[in-house]
Amino acid sequence: MPVTSANAHAIRGAIARLNDPNCSRFASQIRHTGGCRQPIHLRGKVEHWDKATGTLLHRYSTRLEPDGVLRVPCKTRRASRCPACAETYRADTYHLIRAGLVGGKGVPASVTAHPCLFVTLTAPSFGPVHTRRQHNGSVLPCHPRRDAETCPHGRVQSCTARHGTDDDRLGEPLCPDCYDYTGAVLFNAVAPLLWKRFTDALRRHLAKLGGLTLRDMRDQLVVSFAKVAEYQRRGIVHLHAVIRLDGPAGPISPPPAWVTLDLLTQAVEHAASVVTAKVPSYDGHPERVLRWGTQLDARPITLDGELTDQAVAGYVAKYATKAAESVGTIDRRIVPGEDLAALPVRDHARRLIAESLRLGAFEELAEFRLIHWAHMLGFRGHFSTRSRRYSTTLREIRAERERFVHTEEIAHGRLPLLDEDTVLVISEWEYAGKGYSSGDALVAALDGAQLHGSGGPHDL
Ligand SMILES: [Zn+2]
Ligand SMILES: [Zn+2]
Ligand SMILES: [Zn+2]
Secondary structure (H helix, E strand, O other): OOOOHHHHHHHHHHHHHHHOOOHHHHHHHHHHOOOOOOOEEEEEEEEEEEOOOOOEEEEEEHHHOHHHOEEEOOOOOOOOOOHHHHHHHHHHHHHHHHHHHHOEOOEOHHHHHOOEEEEEEOOOOOOOEOOOEEEOOEEEOOEOOOOOOEOOOOOEOOEOOOOOOOOOOOOOEOOOOOOOHHHHHHHHHHHHHHHHHHHHHHHHHHHHHOOOOHHHHOOOOEEEEEEEEEEOOOOOEEEEEEEEEEEOOEOOOOOOOOOOHHHHHHHHHHHHHHOOEEEOOEOOEOOEEEOOOOOOEEEEOEOOOOOEHHHHHHHHHHHHOOOHHHHOOOOOOOOOOOOHHHOOOOHHHHHHHHHHHHHHOOHHHHHHOOOOOHHHOOOOOOOEEEOOOOOOOHHHHHHHHHHHHHHHHHHOOOOOOOOOOOEEEEEEEEEEEEOOOHHHHHHHHHHHHHHHOOOOOOOO
16 A cells, blocks of 8 residues: 555554554444445434333443444445445345245245246337347347448447457447437436336236226235336436235235236237327427337246246345446536536446436426436336335344344343333434544454454455
C-alpha cells in the first residue's frame, strides 16, 4: 500500500483503536456484524425488571461499549454497498424461494405436486444491440447481415463479431443515434405496472379456463409467486418469476384437480401477450402503448430435470442482491444539475440516464418520477417481491436466526434466562451513525483477514 496522507491518517486511527483498552470488545462487535462494511451504530439500553418486586434484574447499556455505541449489521440487500450483508440477504432469499418449491420453513413437501413454472418476461427490442448467442456450444456471430444497410448516421447495421462474455460492447446499440432510448426508459418506467397487469390477467384467464368468476375462483385456487427484476446488459429490466398454483389456503392446500401445468402455461402465455401499459402523449409525441417482448420463457421446475429447484432458488436469490449498477450505472441518485459527462459510466448508461432526466421534466410523465429514478434507468419497482402466501417471509427467516442467537447467548451465560411473564423488558435505542472511520475500517479488515485466512471483506 503506497503511503498517502489518507492512509497515514487511517493507520494512525487504527493504531489508536488497537491501543484502546476496549479494543477486544470492538473486535467482538465487528465479528457480530458478520463483516458488515457499514454497520449501524446504536446507542441505548435494555433493562429487565421483576414485575412483582420492582427490582432490576439485568441491565445492558451501550455506555461501556467502545465509543458508547453498539454496531449492528446494515442489512442491505445491495452487494455494491455491503458484500457481507448482501450475502446474508441472498442466502435468506434462497431458502425462502426454495421452501416455496420443495417445502420447508412451514411449507409442506406436498407443495412439489402443485403446478409451478419459472417464467421470464422480457422487454421488446428498442433497436439492435451487440449480443452473444450460442448454438450447440459454439458462439454465433452477433448480427451478421449480408447487404446490410447503412443507417443515416453512417453506421453499417451488421456485426459479425463473436463476442466474448466480458466484451464491453455487449448490450450496446449497433448505432446509439438510432437506438430508441426513449422507449427503453419508458419500458423500465412501466415494467411494474405491466407486472401488476400480468398477474391480474393471469388470475382472470385461469378463472375463465375453469369456468368460474374471479370471486368464486378464490375459494378454490390461489396464485402464488415470487419475482425478481434483472437488468439486461442493454439496461432494460426483465422479470423472472416463480408462479405456483395452490389451493384456497395457500401452499398447505392442494389446488383443484382441473388445474394442471398445461393450463398454467396456457394462462401465462395468454396473460403475457395481452397486457399493455399506456404512456401519455407529451411534447407533441403521440400516446405510446408498451407491452412485454415476444421472448416469453415459461419452464416447469423439477426436482431432477433441466431446471431444478436449487437452480431457480439460486437464480432468484442472486438477482435479489443486484441492482442496476451491475449494468454499469451508478449506485446513488443523480443530483440536480450534476455533470453527466463526469459520471464514471459507459456512454450507453449515460445516455439512458440523460434520457430519464429529459423525460422526467415533462409534466405529462410526472407519474413515473423519472428524475428521481434516473440512476435506475427509469425503473422504480421493487427488485424482489413475493405474494403473501408464497412461502415464509424474510422477516420470519431473520427472526428465526435471531432466536437462535438469543438461545445461544442464554446458553453461554451472556443473557439471563428469564420468565417472560414475570419480567418487564424496557429497551431504548437511538440511531447514532453508520459506517467506519478509515482507521476502524482498517482494523475491521485486519480482523476479517485473520478470521477468513486471507483477504477479508475489505479491499484496501
Ligand atoms: Zn452490512
Ligand atoms: Zn456485435
Ligand atoms: Zn444510426
